[in-house]
Amino acid sequence: MVHYLAVVTIAASTMAVAPTATQWQADYGKALAATRSDQRPLLIVLDNPADANAAVQEDLIKADGEHAELLKSYELxxxxxxxEYxxxxxxxxxxxxxxxxxxIDKTGASVLFKKPGQISGDEWKSTLAKFEKGVQPVVHNVGYRGNTILGSQSGASYPAGCTACQRKAMGL
Known part of the structure; x- marks a missing residue:
């Protein structure tokens, strides 16, 4: 009897700790409120499930599908x-x-990504991975000022920000 009670207790505690399945919210207002309170990005899919051309591919959004781990990072x-709604x-x-x-970012304040039309599995996966933290990825701008050796040989001075001048300085 004690053994049976121990097994039942362990099973019950395991179920309580097990992660819940990915849940899709149908109310945008509630999903946005959850995003703000949980500090997780909001993934929104607007589609018409009755029309195959206007519906998102089901394998992309399935709770137990290939993208399930990435989807767990989002309010859905x-x-x-x-x-009408x-x-x-x-x-x-x-x-x-x-x-x-x-x-939408994890604060619910700005749209990080928008995509009309169908989306491929690879693009879906890379997009989910890119925005799973709920912040705009940091962009590093790298500028090329041109080859100063070529510039000094020709005797010409090229403005640093002009792409046509940069190409000319590189001999292209």
Whole structure:
């Protein structure tokens, strides 16, 4: 009897700790509030599940699919644009082509990514990975000032910011 009780206790505690399945929210307002409170980015899919051309590919958003681990980093919201509510949300996003995918930062303040139309599996995976922290990726601008050796040989002076001048300085 004690052995049975121990097994049941362990099983119950394991179920309580097990991660929950990926849940898609149908209400954009609730999903946005959850994003702000949980500090996780919001992934929004606006589509029409009844129309194959306007629906997101199911294998991309399945809770147990290939992208499930990446999806766990996001608050998830999927809105059916064939409903009145869905049409209002689509209008707010300026979406005219479906499916329409957007990612909002973890504060719920700015849109990090927008993509109208179908999205490939590889692009989906790279996009989810790129924005999973919920912040805009840091962009490092690198400028080329031209080859000073070529510039001094020709006797010409090229403005640093002019791309045509940079190409000319490189001999291209």
């Amino acid at each position: 919201c999927r809105v059916d644009v064939s409903t 869905g049409k209002k949300v689509a209008e707010a996003f300026g979406a005219t082509q479906f499916p329409h995918t957007a990612i």
